[in-house]
Amino acid sequence: MKIYRLLNIALNNYETFTKEVCERVGDGIVCRFITENIPEAGELISFSLEEEKIDNHKIVEIIKKRKAVIKKFPSLSVGSPNYLPFSFLQGALRCSAAVCLIKNKYEIEDIIKRIKNTNTKAFPSILDVISDELDLDEKFWEPYTTVSEAIEDENFQNQMKDKEKNTVWVPIGTGFLVGRNYLLTNHHVLPNKAEAKSCIVQFKYEKDEFGRDRKPRIEYYLDPSFFKTSPESELDYTIVKLHPFSFDKSTEPEKKQKRNEFNLAFEEAGDNFGWLPMLKDDDLISPPLNLEDSEIFNRLSEDLQKSAIKLGGFAGESVNIIQHPRGRQKEIVISDNRVQSIYKNFIQYTTDTDFGSSGSPVFNNRWQLVALHHGMLVEYKDDDVEKSLEKKVIVGGNLGVRINQIVAHLEKQEDTETRKFLDDFVNQQPTIKRKIYILAGRERRRFKDEMIKEAELTNYIGEKIGELLENPETLKKIFNKLSSTNQSIENFNYNFQPEYVPQENRKYLRGEDTTTLDKSISWIQQETNKQVIENNYQLGDVAIEIVTNYYYQNTNDLKPNEVGGATVYYVNLPNYKDGRKSDAKTLLTSLLNNVNNLPPVPPDLNDRGTQPDTAVRNQGLRFCRDVIIPSLVLYVGYWTNPKERQLLENRKDEIAEGIVKGIVEWSNSLSPWINQAS
Template sequence: MLRGDQLPQINGDLVAMQQQQALRRYIERTGIRENSAHELKSKSPLEVDTRERASFRRAIINPLDGLAIERIIGNNDLFPISYLEGGLKAGRAVCRIEVRDRLGRVLGYGTGFLVSPCLLLTNNHVLENEDAALFSLGQFNYELGLDLKERRAVNFRFVPGRFFMTDAKLDFTLVALEELSSDKSPLSEFGFLPLLRPSGKALIGEYVSIIQHPGGAPKAVTIRENKITDVVDDYIQYSSDTMEGSSGSPVFNDEWIVVALHHAGVPDPKGNGQYIANEGIRISSIVDFVRSQQSGLADDRKMLLDAMMKQWQFNDIKAETMPAEELSIDSYDGLTGYDPAFLGEEYTVPHPTYSSNVVQDLAPVSSGGTILHYTHFSIVMSKTRRLAYYTVVNIDGNQLIDVQRDNDKWYFDPRIDRLYQCGPELYSGNSLDRGHLVRRRDPVWGDKAEEANRDTFHFTNCSPQHAYLNQNTWLELENYILDHAENDKLKVTVFTGPVFRTDDRVYRGVQIPAEFWKVAAMVKVDGTLSATAYLQTQKNLIENLEFAYGAFKTYQVPISRIEELTGLQFGELRDHDPIDSPEVQVIEVALDIKV
């Protein structure tokens, strides 16, 4: 934590205010804290804290770590050597914040850390407003190597115009960073630290660690030197015999899960310039605040929050314990789904045909056939993969309507067996998004826009996509197609689906597709039909679903290539593909990430 006297230019008054409020809380809780300390002499943290918090603390312990409980109750300080590796991995997401003014002058330093592929968390008193963020830098890799020499720092600018949320009471700021540094290094190289909503990630009497840039110095860590003395309202207070850590540092439990955002020292009321404790804002309080603001955000900002908002769950959690709904089967009456003649009678685009092995794997619909019809789109499901083989949607660029997102309420489809649908148990506590195959905005047009919006929130219409793919390049490809439809008032037909390979990795009992494809057909202004196909990969993103991130690319490929990969046949669309020839096999597509 940067002391007020170290930061005369940047928010010195805010720092002093936070410290005085922390001292007030400390004094008010003195009696309770002393009683807790007395209890801890004879009881373990698991016994002293509330039953609910202690229950969750047990729940997030890796069952393979046989010494974890012994550490918590203070009977053993042994760790597996992988603990150090976990700290190094967690530390990658922590950066020094160089606070600058409009002229580029350095005003001071703080600490921040990535909590999603492109969002960073720090204190409000470090980045108080959008202007402060706009001229400042996030400096990753600013640390000493084994030779005790400084490593090369990687500088990223903040992009508050893309996302900025702050609150002075909770003393936090959540802000977007650019995705390429000044030297073109990708932000994805540094990963991010997931934030878990439930309370109980660390208990009174337990020790925590802080990764920080103290006083703007190279990255440092205090390992288990801070004992939690109190948990009150939105705050955690902890003792420390180490130097104060930088404002905005993550506070970790022994599993390297973030439990608090470090923000203030508790000054000694004797006025001797010393500190009697430190204080952090509880992550559960920050997450609850962000959730309370989410409904009022624009869709693009809501999407940026998705990776941060996922709650941690056990890998073996059961589907019936997780929230999901099912509409009455009558609500699907009269739905005709995708219209093959949507582009015009002379440009009919039928559903694809299938190879014999695909036919055997199609999930049967209760009313007959294998096609699930929704509003303006249709879906065909795989029994064995429990995901869509493909979706197909009609987009009318002349009638698109802006309908608000429905708070991400997802539904099972009662028209096919629940066994053929992946539910929320696949997507919790990791970096997998429920990636819409039919994008939410695509079928939302005409007098049934509201129904179409709701229909896109079916588990049949989502496929596990890594958050970094779903919220970046895949989104830009969807924007590219939809923007052309809307701006040029075009009608467009879009087929979308995953590539199923036999060697796709298995995660929670589901084979996770490594590639996704789109085939878009439209009638151009000159009256001719055009069909193009695209392929994107997330293979290098899903090697480790909890921590790994990496670059990926978009390719325009011949429609015949999609047919080879999927077993689907698109018939005459191949004749209208400008690159479907032996001479052209693949074209790398440059999609600009908009901020």
């Protein structure tokens, strides 16, 4: 049996490739099958199982580690339970933000030459961009079977003549951020600096929860001043830098204006979308175990052997892949996707991929990055003369390059730029304290005679929050006390620096035109803008405003003592609302669990839920919208409800603890490092 690594290329010259494949493989059957059935195929490389195998001792180590905790399976589970915590979906959302589509500029004539012999359904995303450029009807290609037939159409010919510049941006693969401004993809997607210089990457090319296109799409240009690569025959990776978003603007006001047009807070892509840390660990995902493999089975512990016998062996762990297949909008595969085998440099797995998936991140179920999607594994069973061609040549699975091997390859390079990348984004977690901006104790005119008392209450809560945040050991104790589940918190960053809005900005002065909110937001903006300019902002810096609510009673309304509860408001803007809604839920849940569950049991603090900031009367809360870093507004309860006011005054410390726990969870959820230790 012969085995090949087959790499998909977005735009391939069919005739040239056919000749090259036939010469390289030296087998007409394989050549004919691949070129006729996979027209977007690119490189074809021999693959030796013996050379790539890892020894059984290492496989045993991986299985022992990954199966270290054997759970008692519920009686209704069939085989290994497939339950996943709800946070799994939140992890998918966070990680997907760092994944982007890579595009290159081509002349339409060149594109047509490459794909003219293919079916019109083979490259829909490429034909779509051609249609847009030539102002063709969206159904123009439907009546035709092949591209060569369609381009003879008179309308197509006329449109080609009318256009002065027939160039379009064409999707060529997927990539993802592995640092603040570093992108990882395949070498066969970005083979050299010249190719990279002509490319852009596009974030937010996806649909929202209602099936609508997310807008605006965010584009960054590549900066090949940093360009590290390994060819297809080896590890098939490229790491390249990205330019800042507004690198084409010369002044800070111009840069800010451009960011505002696209609802972006920061210049660097990673500060806006996060990144996926590259880990050195080589045991983050487990291969399958067949009971007939006695050499491995006999080395397992007695408990693991019993578990394996009960299950009929161990299935390979699940992999999850986020990708832009065929240049389509971002998609995710989380089913029918098991590890088949682990080799020295590669992981083999079953999952749905396509051309355009090259360069996609492959994760385990903790959303740790384990591989860079590379291509397909094609098997040619030349020893079975009775089988038909279709049964002789099969796709045996997919291959991903192991991330730990890419890291090891980078560590062998001694240039300063590579060392800096490794030091900043691979070798150690950030040591700078995360800043938590706290606005509490702001005097608000609506409270009139009660203004000072209400401000004193929220100021106390704010100061208590800051006091707790300054002590990492105290934070760990709070988590141990308040965590009712087996929540994995050992990897949390507990190093915080609270930043209080100064009292002069929070104090109301009679006759002053500027409100306390204006002054407070202005101060936070000034401080965070300094961070951005000095490039010392880090993911996990957040801002929170803590206030109480006020109920205005009208003729037929409820009475003040009938209205109460806590709520958290988040910004309702396209680029942020999904993430901020999840953040708001985290904060509110933490507060309510602490206040309502600790003895002695007080009157419940009602849950009024999380709300978009557009749900308020003035259709937008300025603290959510104008503060550049992630921000939330917490209405901790109703000042106008006597019972709730008493609760707020009597349980100030418990309220502060609940909020602190929520802040720590929120801040860490924004960090690329969360859940990344093995």
